[in-house]
Amino acid sequence: MSKDNHELKGRVALVTGASRNIGRAIALALAEAGASIAIVARSDQAAAESVAREVEAHGSRAIVLLGDVAQEADAARLVGQAVDALGGLDLLVNNAAIRREAPVEKLSFADWREVMGVTLDGAFLMSRAAIPHLIAGERGAIVNIGGLTAYTGAMNRAHVISAKAGLDGFTKALAHELGPRGVTVNLVSPGMIDTNRAHTSSGGEPAHHNTTRTLVGRRGTPEEVAAAVLYLAGPAGRFITGQTMHVNGGAFLP
Template identity: 65%
Template sequence: MSDIHHRPVAIVTGASRNIGRAIALALAGAGTSVVIVARSDRESAEAVAREVEAAGTEASVVLADVARESSADIIVDHALERFGRLDILVNNASVRREKPVEAMSFAEWHEILGICLDGAFLLTRAAIPHLSASPAGAIVNIGGLTAYTGAPGRAHVVAAKAGLDGLTKALAVELAPRGITVNLVSPGRIATDRSHGTAEKNPAHHARNRTLTGAEGSAEDVASMVAYLAGPAARFVTGQTIHVNGGAYLP
């Protein structure tokens, strides 16, 4: 068997930029091959794939809308066809729009829940049989600070991220007998590129959620925690929400 089939394999959604990109690179640094999932930006996804390969592992790109039920099997099947196994699932895909709740359409509400929460459910459901076959199956969901603090104009985002917290706990209990750990990493104020169309340039909640460190964190701060939770040193950690926020929120 070639070396490619001896490496752990991870699926990372929303991996074409920012935190998702950093997660893919952190996992690659730990010797993991990565399936990079993006909704439409193939150029950015392929650039991340090249960075993963430069780190010494293998990468493959899938363009898919995680909110579509059919996408989950496409993504998981791609991982199995390309690498022959699946060990880690990182549900990172997210959209963070802002709009007053009374002006929010049902379609706008459902778009966010579909990507953040439905997508995590669908991919987890498709991945479970293969994660169960891994000696160290792990799921890491990426939450958000406002799920715990609230935020104006983000009813859909807050609800979706809070739902991910509940889903994490439910899955940890249900999947423990199958050897799968499930945890959530909740980033706080992270310095990211907000030039694309799915993020507010200056989110209103940033003025309310000050860090104790006096600075924003980096995508790499979040990624290092994800790599830990997905790795062999964290097999006794499951059902947990880990806050990476510089002390902006103290649970």
């Protein structure tokens, strides 16, 4: 992406799960395009502040907000603080997620609810809080971040797959509701992306990666996912809504 690209100048974006990996890459891509960024993380303030410094190095404003998107009060607070600090909200990226692995018979209901809470409930709560501001800005967009296995299935990921598949339906429902009010809603579905896996995941290489192959012969990068988000958020994406953009190197062909 060119450093001379300022297609999002004057716009404000809130990115959840923005302290690392795909979320970080999205925040930086939007900042490079001129947007001010609210960086939302659950607890890792140091990592979030590091991303904020990178955003500012692109000449964009950044704030760090800590909170649990799965909690109703936190979601409302996070959106309100972003609007107050940055002067509005034009783009919401629901990227926060938990990716763990366990067979269904060993999966506790608490683990199921935690994954569903962050990934799906969080997207709902953040979107609901953001909608009035997105409508007011007259160029609003929501981009949800899904996942390849929501379409292919995988072993030991029933909770993760169910949550990500729910995002697909949620995206289509919101697109119907918000399209007439000038807000686009889309989903970007990454495939096998080179990322650093956190303690919230299975802690190692997902088993399904061993049976998944891309047509291009490599894994993707967080920056390639971010490029798709930028396209959907920018002026070129204003006639696109209710869609899923697959960024998977041909690992899945819908």
